[in-house]
Amino acid sequence: MPLQISDLGDAVLHTRYAVRGPIVARAQELEENGRSIIYCNIGNPQSLGQKPLSYARNVLAVCEQPELIRAGAGVFERDVLEKAKYIMEASKYGLGAYSESKGLGFVRRAVAEFIKARDTFDSVAQRVDPNHVYLTDGASKGVQAALRLLISSEKDGILIPIPQYPLYSATITLYGGQQVGYYLDEESGWSLSEEMLEEAIHDAMKRGVRARAIVVINPGNPTGGVLSEENMRMVVRFAKRHGLTILADEVYQQNVYKPGARFISFAHILTSMCEREVSLFSFHSISKGFFGECGQRGGYMEARNVPEEVIAQITKLQSVALCANLPGQILTFLLVSPPKQGEPSYNRYTEERSAILSELAERAKIMYEGLNRIPGFSCQPIDGAMYAFPSITLPRGRSDEEYCMSLLEEKGICVVPGSGFGQKPGTAHFRTTILPPTDQIERVIGAISDFHTNWR
Secondary structure (H helix, E strand, C coil), X not given: CCCCHHHCXXXXXXXXXXXXXXXXXXXXXXXXXXXXXXXXCXXXXXXXXXXXXXXHHHHHHHHHCCCHHHHCECCECHHHHHHHHHHHHHHCCHHHCCCCCCCCHHHHHHHXXXXXXXXXXXXXXXXXXXXXXXXXXXXXXXXXXXXXXXXXXXXEEEEEEECCCHHHHHHHHHCCCXXXXXXXXXXXXXXXXXXXXXXXXXXXXXXCCEEEEEEEECCCCCXXXXXXXXXXXXXXXXXXXXXXXXXXXXCCCCCECCCCCCCXXXXXXXXXXXXXXXXXXXXXXXXXXXXXXXXXCCEEEEEECCCHHHHHHHHHHHHXXXXXXXXXXXXXXXXXXXCXXXXXXXXXXXXXXXXXXXXXXXXXXXXXXXXXXXXXXXXXXXXXXXXXXXXXXXXXXXXXXXXXXXXXXXXXXXXXXXHHCCCCCCCCEEEEECCCCHHHHHHHXXXXXHHHHHCC
């Protein structure tokens, strides 16, 4: 008898990932039948028209075909060829060979320098150990590695924000752990409340669950919120009080649109507090920001305040998959070591980067203002990341899943119901990206408004 679904384990059967759930499957089915679909369900910039950065793709192209180093003069800028030559020499065997399990050493050193430069301000000097940096197939693999390390029994719990990115709930379920949800405060721009955190962890204790870590997504997915420095310090104090590891999902660190705001990392906060008793895993990716290279699957995880014997165990687990893919590692290197001022590629690189980020900021403003013009909608400011998570008023007895499926069927717009991310009981939301081209955003808002007004 062939494999039956009854043969599968509960962890697999109970794992859910709403971002690519039944609504997306239906969207793909409609598209195959000739319908035009606008996919607002996932942060996939290039699928909605964002162009790759010329510098990154040119360097990668030369690394993929090293003969271009000799033949590319006049086709590629001088610094592109020099960077590719450096990469080929530093990697020793090129992109077709495995690297060490942690990732290429020169890339990890560049990541460490990037973190140090990013986080050294306000008289706070950073120290970053390249041996505590792991190159991963996107930030998701780093998150999964950290959760695999932390979950050792069905009584181990991970605090996750509600709403949250379904990577966390799905992975915790798959690894046999317990989700411990803490609600974000929507009315205050999706900030964290110490009272809510304490309530969540004490409820877990009553259920016999041992909390091991707290996940913080900043800037927020799906909320678009950006945490204040004081909010982050409160999280560190809370984590220390309860012996928790912090998992800092910081993949949207370059997507901050709020005037006068800047991204602050949890690594910087820990150092500024002289805190050495709270372990931290932080994650970054080439998929978001202005790079948008989702399909290349590159990213990194940095471990801080983690003893060497634990680092050895992480390395052992990473070695099971041999290494992260090499093109993703190289693009991570290019993310953290862009062209310098005065180099031939610098002006074009900065122009492309600025254009992408300014367009995203404009779309965030258009989406926020447009959704709030719809009767029955309430949307918090989109201060960062790539999403809006509006609260919507539904007819009695109707669900957000029905709403989103009907929106897809009638208007060809694919969004994700708020229940896929978690939400307070009695509320309804959906998540949409801000990624459609600026000239399409108003049409998307208009279509949602028309649908919402007439849906019963």
